[in-house]
Amino acid sequence: MxxxxxxxxxxxxxxxxxxxxxxxxxxxxxxxxxxxxxxxxxxxxxxxxxxxxxxxxxxxxxxxxxxxxxxxxxxxxxxxxxxxxxxxxxxxxxxxxxxxxxxxxxxxxxxxxxxxxxxxxxVLGITGLTAYCGLMEIGKPKQGESLVVSGAAGAVGSIVGQIGKILGLHVVGIAGTDEKINMLKGEFGFDAGINYKTTKNMKTTIAEVCPDGVDIYFDNVGGEIADAVLFSINKYARIIVCGAISVYNETSPPTGLSVQPFLVKNTALMQGFLISDYKQQFPKAIKAIAGWLQEGKLKxxxxxxxxxxxxxxxxxxxxxxxxxxxxxxxx
Amino acid sequence: MxxxxxxxxxxxxxxxxxxxxxxxxxxxxxxxxxxxxxxxxxxxxxxxxxxxxxxxxxxxxxxxxxxxxxxxxxxxxxxxxxxxxxxxxxxxxxxxxxxxxxxxxxxxxxxxxxxxxxxxxxVLGITGLTAYCGLMEIGKPKQGESLVVSGAAGAVGSIVGQIGKILGLHVVGIAGTDEKINMLKGEFGFDAGINYKTTKNMKTTIAEVCPDGVDIYFDNVGGEIADAVLFSINKYARIIVCGAISVYNETSPPTGLSVQPFLVKNTALMQGFLISDYKQQFPKAIKAIAGWLQEGKLKxxxxxxxxxxxxxxxxxxxxxxxxxxxxxxxx
Structure with missing residues (x-):
């Protein structure tokens, strides 16, 4: 038994x-x-x-x-x-x-x-693969661009942000406790962190920490945080919709900002992400992640x-x- | 003067x-x-x-x-x-x-x-190019798929739907008068039309006229119509966000259904569309459109x-x- x-x-x-x-x-x-x-x-x-x-x-x-x-x-x-x-x-x-x-x-x-x-x-399983493939294949990051990650202290988010730093991006993480924010900025080397629970105006705060706008938004949470990021997206922004944990427990379809005007205005992309679509990238991803782990670049x-x-x-x-x-x- | x-x-x-x-x-x-x-x-x-x-x-x-x-x-x-x-x-x-x-x-x-x-x-200018490039380059239509077009009796929408029929898609148009719906189904050969002003439940009506779900949504209007379509999208659906006329006159950012859960669940794509990004496709597009006009396939x-x-x-x-x-x- x-x-x-x-x-x-x-x-x-x-x-x-x-x-x-x-x-x-x-x-x-x-x-x-x-x-x-x-x-x-x-x-x-x-x-x-x-x-x-x-x-x-x-x-x-x-x-x-x-x-x-x-x-x-x-x-x-x-x-x-x-x-x-x-x-x-x-x-x-x-x-x-x-x-x-x-x-x-x-x-x-x-x-x-x-x-x-x-x-x-x-980091060597679905979590790391999700971070790598979502960021690289949908986000298509270019050095010097700006990356916002929500759920940034979570399993996927913390790896996304670190890969962003390795690639030379300006990286901002959003999380829900000061302890998590300190970890993002300290241990993980993010450029800035936003505690969404204590921040009064997410929209203006995101604009402040991303003075050049947001080129890539790796969205693990959806909801109001995702809405606030929209106001700062740049032309040709890429939004990786990896998860929407903030609304998974809603019993009726959640509402929020209409994204369409933002997408039209900025010719921006929103793409739902499913790791199993990227199996061909797995060997490359595992190799990169294992290399960064050995070099101590990825924690x-x-x-x-x-x-x-x-x-x-x-x-x-x-x-x-x-x-x-x-x-x-x-x- | x-x-x-x-x-x-x-x-x-x-x-x-x-x-x-x-x-x-x-x-x-x-x-x-x-x-x-x-x-x-x-x-x-x-x-x-x-x-x-x-x-x-x-x-x-x-x-x-x-x-x-x-x-x-x-x-x-x-x-x-x-x-x-x-x-x-x-x-x-x-x-x-x-x-x-x-x-x-x-x-x-x-x-x-x-x-x-x-x-x-x-049809031979920006309107036709927008219809062609948006549908082909973002929509990537495959014969037998299902296409919903909003603002379907408008300049872009009526061409999108007709190209859809030429390519062998199941085409549903959404417009705001019965006269327009009759034109879509008659003159333009759409498979079905929905008058959003007289339809009580857009969500169930869309599901009825698209029994196999929606693979491509060419969105000219945004707002509640766009929200209703989301409930019927298929896995890997492509949503071309070409316009959001229903909310252009709003003085504060409009709200609606949160799209993120739908995009994650269906691994779907939403892409803001700007015709000037597709200049390289213009000669091909003009050639196709002119050909269809001559053959009487496109009105x-x-x-x-x-x-x-x-x-x-x-x-x-x-x-x-x-x-x-x-x-x-x-x-």
């Missing part, structure tokens, strides 16, 4: 602990070609909220009373598959089930000696929550800004 | 006749290299409204108490420039001044025998208002839907 976390209810608004159910589920016996996996690290991410709704999206919704799935690192406890050996570590999209049988398909082996295992869920934060039983709390914490950098659960 | 129309006030909200002033302005004497032009046709266009504000945009604002400028056809009344002869016809961006001295720079000669002169301000409507003194009224008429197709003033 294995502890397993199911989606018990489709959340209305902000998810609650009661939307999750813990059960003991059978672990089937290992057949030829299969692996027995034990979860080591579980990634909790804002986009999972979208999959909890029964709505058309880029990936199908989670099924009710079935295990939730996310990016995980697992250890191979037993293998009847020639491609894997006992004590190999792998990453892949896995159900929140402590022990599980797996075919081995779509798993990637990772080396625990090259980087801490949790990094494969973050990453992670918030590690301990215990399989705390996965739902860790996920809920994303919506109240409990994480600095990537939020990961150590099983 | 020549009759001239100045911008007397920056309009607050919807422009008024009192925002324009008629004066008699001197016509300077003709020097070597110069032309004396006489206006024949004047184009009035929604985008001129933006230039009447004192705001940062893709082209500088009009100056107060200076002549307004737009696309015009003029006759060469006298020439001291080797490139032009008397009675040549030319198009270019010209001030609203009946007779004027010109250097000849940035003028294009047009042939009155190939097409009616007014067509060079419409165009124009609303011709007579008299230089009626230019301001013609311009104001754009905002109350007085035009079918391109609005042009015959001087």
């Amino acid at each position: 294995s502890q397993t976390i199911l989606l018990a209810n489709r959340p209305q608004g902000t998810p609650q602990l009661s939307d999750f159910e813990f059960i003991e589920e059978e672990v089937q016996s290992l057949e030829d070609g299969q692996l027995l996996l034990e979860l080591e690290y579980v990634s909790v991410d804002p986009y999972l909220r979208g999959r909890m709704n029964d709505a058309k999206s880029y990936i199908p919704p989670f099924e009710l009373n079935k295990p939730i799935t996310s990016g995980c690192v697992a250890r191979v406890k037993e293998s009847k598959n020639d491609g894997f050996q006992q004590d190999d570590y792998v990453t892949g999209m896995l159900p929140w089930k402590k022990q599980q049988i797996h075919s081995g398909a779509d798993l990637t082996k990772v080396d625990p000696n090259q980087a801490p295992l949790s990094a494969y869920l973050g 990453y934060e992670e918030t590690i929550v301990e215990g399989f039983e705390n996965i739902p709390q860790a996920f809920l914490g994303l919506f109240s800004g409990k994480n600095k950098g990537k939020m990961v659960v150590k099983v | 020549s009759q001239t129309i100045l911008l007397a006030n920056r309009p607050q909200g919807t422009p008024q006749l009192s925002d324009f002033e008629f004066i008699e302005e001197e016509v300077q004497s003709l020097e070597d290299g110069q032309l004396l032009l006489e206006l024949e046709y004047v184009s009035v266009d929604p985008y001129l409204r933006g230039r009447m504000n004192d705001a940062k945009s893709y082209i500088p604002p009009f100056e107060l108490n200076k002549p307004i400028t737009s696309g015009c056809v003029a006759r060469v009344k006298e020439s001291k420039n080797d490139g032009f002869q008397q009675d040549d016809y030319v198009t270019g961006m010209l001030p609203w001044k009946k007779q004027q001295i010109h250097s000849g720079a940035d003028l294009t000669k047009v042939d009155p025998n190939q097409a009616p002169l007014s067509a060079y301000l419409g 165009y409507e124009e609303t011709i208002v007579e008299g230089f003194e009626n230019i301001p009224q013609a311009f104001l008429g754009l905002f109350s839907g007085k035009n079918k197709g391109k609005m042009v003033v015959k001087v």
Whole structure:
């Protein structure tokens, strides 16, 4: 038997602990070609909220009373598959089930000696790839341009901003505590930071810290922050719409500034971003990120929550800004 | 002396006749290299409204108490420039001044025998180029896809929809009178039309007439219509933001649905469109449009208002839907 976390209810608004159910589920016996996996690290991410709704999206919704799935690192406890050996570590999209049988398909082996295992869920995983591909492929940054990142202290945002600095951009991060702002300006080398919770007029503040306007806006949050940035965008600005965490829990379609007049006036681009569209860029991206990590140019934060039983709390914490950098659960 | 129309006030909200002033302005004497032009046709266009504000945009604002400028056809009344002869016809961006001295720079000669002169301000001018380049370069249409056009009975919209039909798309037009809808479905061959003024629920109506969703939305109007289309967009939808006439007269930034969640969920693109970015495509576009005109596949409507003194009224008429197709003033 294995502890397993199911989606018990489709959340209305902000998810609650009661939307999750813990059960003991059978672990089937290992057949030829299969692996027995034990979860080591579980990634909790804002986009999972979208999959909890029964709505058309880029990936199908989670099924009710079935295990939730996310990016995980697992250890191979037993293998009847020639491609894997006992004590190999792998990453892949896995159900929140402590022990599980797996075919081995779509798993990637990772080396625990090259980087801490949790990094494969973050800077060397989907998080880092999202930052790199979104910024490079949609943002198309040019040295000297100005980059604003929202959710800047989050997993993706902090990497986006650092890559911006490596490429010679003027980088401004928006986050929700002074501690996060200090981290952005100190540890991560951002040129400026804006605490949106204590700033009275976001519109004028953004204009002040971006005196030459905003060429690239990497948007992780949507909502009022995204609206405020629009007033400062330059001609041919590129807006990467990577996430909209500020409105994921809204029960009716959120409203805000009409973006169309800003886009027409500035011949600007807004592009919804989905990492799986950029698979061809992954080798190049991983190479660049690994290089910057080795050179000490790229730092990453992670918030590690301990215990399989705390996965739902860790996920809920994303919506109240409990994480600095990537939020990961150590099983 | 020549009759001239100045911008007397920056309009607050919807422009008024009192925002324009008629004066008699001197016509300077003709020097070597110069032309004396006489206006024949004047184009009035929604985008001129933006230039009447004192705001940062893709082209500088009009100056107060200076002549307004737009696309015009003029006759060469006298020439001291080797490139032009008397009675040549030319198009270019010209001030609203009946007779004027010109250097000849940035003028294009047009042939009155190939097409009616007014067509060079419409289907064979910026209007046709805007329709073609916006649809082809941002919309990237593929046969069988579904195209929604707002402002569909307008100059640009009616050409966009017809090109869509020529390319084998499912084409739906949105306009504001039943007469316009009948024209779209009859004369222009659209698959369906929606009268937004009499339709109770735009969101469900769009979903009904686009049962396979919307792949391309050519947006001439913005506002609530643009919001309603968002609910039906498909994965990888392309939204060409060509205009936002519904909000040009707003005095504070208009609000509406937050587009970001729709863009993320559908990995969709919204791109502000500016025709001058596509100059390299113009020869190809003109060739295609001229070909379709000759084959009778492309029809165009124009609303011709007579008299230089009626230019301001013609311009104001754009905002109350007085035009079918391109609005042009015959001087």
